[in-house]
Amino acid sequence: xKAHLTQLLAxxxxxxxxxxxxxxxxxxxxxxxxxxxxxxxxxxxxAKSLKQNPRAIATQIIAALPTNDYITKTEIAGAGFINFFxxxxxxxxxxxxxxxxxxxxxxxTQGHDAQGKPQKVQVEFVSxxxxxxxxxxxxxxxxxxxxxxxxLDASGWNVTREFYYNDAGAQIDNLTISVLARCKGxxxxxxxxxxxGYRGEYINDIAAAYLTKHTVVADDIEVTASGDINNxxxxxxxxxxxxxxxxxxxxxxxxxxxxxxxLESALYSEGKVEKTVNxxxxxxxxxxxDDALWLKTxxxxxxxxxxxxxxxxxxxxxxxxxxxxAEKWNRGFVRVINEQGADHHSTITRVRAGLQALDVGIPxxxxxxxxxxxxxxxxxxxxxxxxxxxxxxxxxxxxxEEVGVDATRYFLAARRADSQLVFDIxxxxxxxxxxxxxxxQYAHARICSVLSQWAALGNGTTVPLVSAxxxxxxxxxxxxxxxxxxxxxxxxxxxxxxLAPHVIANYLKELASDLHSYYNEYKFLIDDEAxxxxxxxxxxxxxxxLKNGLDLLGVAAKERM
RNA sequence: GCCCCCGUAGCUCAGUGGAUAGAGCAUCCCCCUCCUAAGGGGAGGGUCACACGUUCGAUUCGUGUCGGGGGCACCA
Numbered sequence: 342x343k344a345h346l347t348q349l350l351a352x353x354x355x356x357x358x359x360x361x362x363x364x365x366x367x368x369x370x371x372x373x374x375x376x377x378x379x380x381x382x383x384x385x386x387x388a389k390s391l392k393q394n395p396r397a398i399a400t401q402i403i404a405a406l407p408t409n410d411y412i413t414k415t416e417i418a419g420a421g422f423i424n425f426f427x428x429x430x431x432x433x434x435x436x437x438x439x440x441x442x443x444x445x446x447x448x449x450t451q452g453h454d455a456q457g458k459p460q461k462v463q464v465e466f467v468s469x470x471x472x473x474x475x476x477x478x479x480x481x482x483x484x485x486x487x488x489x490x491x492x493l494d495a496s497g498w499n500v501t502r503e504f505y506y507n508d509a510g511a512q513i514d515n516l517t518i519s520v521l522a523r524c525k526g527x528x529x530x531x532x533x534x535x536x537x538g539y540r541g542e543y544i545n546d547i548a549a550a551y552l553t554k555h556t557v558v559a560d561d562i563e564v565t566a567s568g569d570i571n572n573x574x575x576x577x578x579x580x581x582x583x584x585x586x587x588x589x590x591x592x593x594x595x596x597x598x599x600x601x602x603x604l605e606s607a608l609y610s611e612g613k614v615e616k617t618v619n620x621x622x623x624x625x626x627x628x629x630x631d632d633a634l635w636l637k638t639x640x641x642x643x644x645x646x647x648x649x650x651x652x653x654x655x656x657x658x659x660x661x662x663x664x665x666x667a668e669k670w671n672r673g674f675v676r677v678i679n680e681q682g683a684d685h686h687s688t689i690t691r692v693r694a695g696l697q698a699l700d701v702g703i704p705x706x707x708x709x710x711x712x713x714x715x716x717x718x719x720x721x722x723x724x725x726x727x728x729x730x731x732x733x734x735x736x737x738x739x740x741x742e743e744v745g746v747d748a749t750r751y752f753l754a755a756r757r758a759d760s761q762l763v764f765d766i767x768x769x770x771x772x773x774x775x776x777x778x779x780x781x782q783y784a785h786a787r788i789c790s791v792l793s794q795w796a797a798l799g800n801g802t803t804v805p806l807v808s809a810x811x812x813x814x815x816x817x818x819x820x821x822x823x824x825x826x827x828x829x830x831x832x833x834x835x836x837x838x839x840l841a842p843h844v845i846a847n848y849l850k851e852l853a854s855d856l857h858s859y860y861n862e863y864k865f866l867i868d869d870e871a872x873x874x875x876x877x878x879x880x881x882x883x884x885x886x887l888k889n890g891l892d893l894l895g896v897a898a899k900e901r902m
Numbered sequence: 903g904c905c906c907c908c909g910u911a912g913c914u915c916a917g918u919g920g921a922u923a924g925a926g927c928a929u930c931c932c933c934c935u936c937c938u939a940a941g942g943g944g945a946g947g948g949u950c951a952c953a954c955g956u957u958c959g960a961u962u963c964g965u966g967u968c969g970g971g972g973g974c975a976c977c978a
Contacts, residue, residue, distance in 0.1 A: 372917095372924080382920065388958075395958085419921040420959075470978070511977055537977095633976055644905075644974090651976040658978045684972055686906055714907065715971070756915070759907055761971060763914065768927085772940055775927060783940055791937050847916060850925075861933090861942040902940060 342431060342827060343368055345411055346379055353405035357398065358387050370828060374817070377416070377424035378432070378824065384421040395421025432820060433811035435827040439882040440807040447833040447889050452498030459499035461673050464490045466680035467592070468505040471584040472516045473541055473731055475591040477716045477753075478682055480737040481762065483597050484753035484895075485713055486680035488842030491893045493678075496837040501674070503601045505665065508581050509609060510658060515539065516584075517577040523548035524570045541732035547583050551576060559585035560602050594741050595749070596895060608661045608668070617664035617699070618649065618656070626698040641694035659688060663695030670696070670703050677708035678840065683759070686712055711840050713758040720766040744769040747896045751778040754894055755846035772902075777850050781887065782899045784853035788884040789900040791865050795877060798866075809878035813871055818859040819879060825855050829886050833893070842894065849890045856883055 347368055354361050365386065368379045384399035391398060399417045406415070414426035439446045454460050466486025469479050487502070494500045507513075519538035527533055529540040538544075550557070556565040557579070564582035567575040592599070608614050618634075621627055626637045627649065634650035649660050669677050681688075689710050696703045718725040718735045728736045741749050748769040755777065756762045774780045814823065829848065836844035865876045888898040 369920090371921085373922085376921070380921090385920075385958080422921065424921095472978095507978060515977095631976085635976095648976045653976075655976085657976065662978095682972090683907065685978075687973055688978085689906095712907080757908095760915085761908070765914075768914080774941070776940095777926075779940065780926090783938080787938060787941085794937060843916085847925085850916095854925085857941055858943085860937080861939090864937065866937050902938075 342411065342427070342434065343379070343831070345409075346425060349406055349409055349411075350381060350383065350402070352407050353402045354383060354387075356405045357401050358391060360390075361387070370824075371424065374821070376418065376422070377414075378427040379425045380418075380422050381425075382422060384417075384423060388421065399423050429812065429815050432823050432827075433814055435823050436809075436811055436814075436879055436882045437807075439826060439885050443885065444889060444892075446885060447829045448495045448497070449830065449834050449837075450497040451834065451837060452493060452496050459497055460675050461501065462493055462498040462676040462678065463501045463503055463669060463672075463674040464493065464678045464680065465503045465505055466490075467597070468507070468681070469588060470507045470512050471581045471588065472512050472539060473584065474543060474587050474728075475737040476728075476731065476734040477718055477737060477740060477764065478713075478734075479591075480595065480740065480749065481713050481716050481753045481758075482680050482682065483592065483595055483737070484750045485711065485758050485842055487597050487750075487895055488754045488845070488893060489678060489680060489711065489840055491895065492833065492837040492840075492842060492845070495833055495893060498676075501601060502599045503603060504599045505603045505605070506585065507605045507658070508585075509606045509661070510655075513577065513581060516580050517573060519544050520547050520551065520576055520580045521570065521573070524552055524576070541730060543584075543587070543730055547580050550583060551579050557582045557586045559583075559589055591737050594738055594746070596746055603665065605661050605665070608664050613664045613668060614656060614661050617667055617695075618660060621649070621663075621695065621698055624698050624700055636691075636695060636698065638691055638694035641690075641697045643690045643694055647691055659691040659695065662688065662692050663699075666692055666696055666708060667699060667701070667703075669708070670701065678711060679708055680711045680713070680758075683712040683714050686710075709840070711758055714761045716753070716762045716764055718764045718766060725766070740764075740766075747782070748776070748778045750895050751846060754842045757841065757843050777846070778896065779902075780857075781849045781853040781891065782897070783902055784856045785884060785887045785891070785898045786900060786902045787860060788856070788880045788887075792877065792881060792884070795866055795873075806874065806878040806881045809874045810871060811875050811878060813875040814879055816863070818855070818862055819876075822855045822859055822879060822883060825852050826882060826886055829890070836893075845890055845893050849887065849894075852883065852887060852890070856880070856887075 347366055350366055350368070354366060366381065366383055368381050371377055371380045384395040384402060387398050388395040396417055399421050402423060403415050411427055411431045412425050413428045416424045418424055452460050452462065464486055467479055467483050469475055490500045490502050515535065515537060516539060518535045522534050522538060523544050551566040552568050554566045554568040556563060559582050562582055564579050566579045569575060621636060626640055628635050628637065632652040633648045635646045636649045638647050639645065647659065648657050650656055693705070696707065697705060718740070725735055728734060728739050730736055744766060752764055752769050768776055772779050832844060832848045836842060863876065865873065865880060867873050891898045
């Protein structure tokens, strides 16, 4: 419908301002129903170049609109807005559109290339170090990243979900000596416990499992502990495998699946780090100073150069990162989105600088980043800071166990990633309209209930809702609901473009609100067969859109509460 | 000191170069002989942190100030 109107408007505008770029024609959804179904500020935009009063231009545009069946009324309002009022029939078309598209309603082809083929995009998210259980911050990354992947999938992209394990480097050394200390029975308070060691109870669990020669399986590896406390390598590989397994369980509990797990250690063992370093040296963007190798990241906008190879011979963390991203490019991802905590934002400039230095045709702004801010967990009006297992933070699994997967996912994805988030456990647990997850799921369940009751007592009626005569749908609630349903595809498109899953969460709240209002005002299972079928058709379409939207968030569309 | 995010109702948060800045909670009032009241309707509540610019028009864009958070390692 929007496309139809834009077309009409373009035709009219061309006759008045031939030079006008058609892309600059924008149709808005007015906030108030008094302002019609659509409005445009086109006349005001043209005022300057045409040197005329916006309202006068608006009059001309309206006069030049081709005749059509969609618009029943136009008006000029305010400083020069043109408001369009749709015919009842035009408004009702969305219901049939939804039935036709079904689960695909709201999908688009933004991600297709010129040949109409889905392009490859990778979403890398969570990517926690295997040094402890996943915490709420990882949960936010998981919820946002997974929704982004779903949004991109709905937008015609060929999506790969990827988790990168930093299973090499200093933090793993730290983990290893922490476990070693526990194997030796050193308490976390004792002075000989590693100063920056990990102190959560899970370290104790790992040590105990190691000493009793347990076997752990994670993703594609299986490691059996030697139980030998003098074998540092054995402790290291066992501890990493143990925590990867733990994180797998965390992800499973959160219903997040990945297509690919990449290991930092593999980049070393396969020589890709070395290869990248050689390429960077060959590029001329490096230099030796004070027994270290530096990358001139200042050539690419950084405020100081960065060390690549430390005086001890090891590489700094961003070198494997650059190697990893060069690999992503080689794997054919035209687009990569890294979902990370904002505390790692300083890596962005370095990784991009490294990729530019390689000079292999990678675009300057590649890859994209979505950064999320911190999460504060509240219970009973007080901040929850500790978990028994992890010691220093709230684990994702604790949260899921307490409030459930649906609420956890919803709450963590329902806020803009770049603002700090307060997770209110009490709110997430309530089962009233205070809780948006419940409110939305309830709207869906109510529709299911009505439809099943109709099916149960509807002997004789064989009129399929799909082909119902929709002309009875004319009251204010029905108009509002149909309008909202017709906004869904734009909403999905916008959320994908902005990489903003919270847009979907907000939309669903409003759609649910429209449904509840309608439900409260009108009955559906009534004697008037024509009106009944039309209304059931509308709520059935609403049910579909609620389900489609909830699917994008990874939240269940329950049939019963 | 420098860099990045944020600052909107008492609280948690949406929104946006345009028409009267929205929602939920909280407070107050109202609605079940009726498909789930796990719901709905209404009232009150705002200097969109502040200042100055750009613009026909700024809460939105720019600069600065002040708050809050995060980052400034040869850690990741």
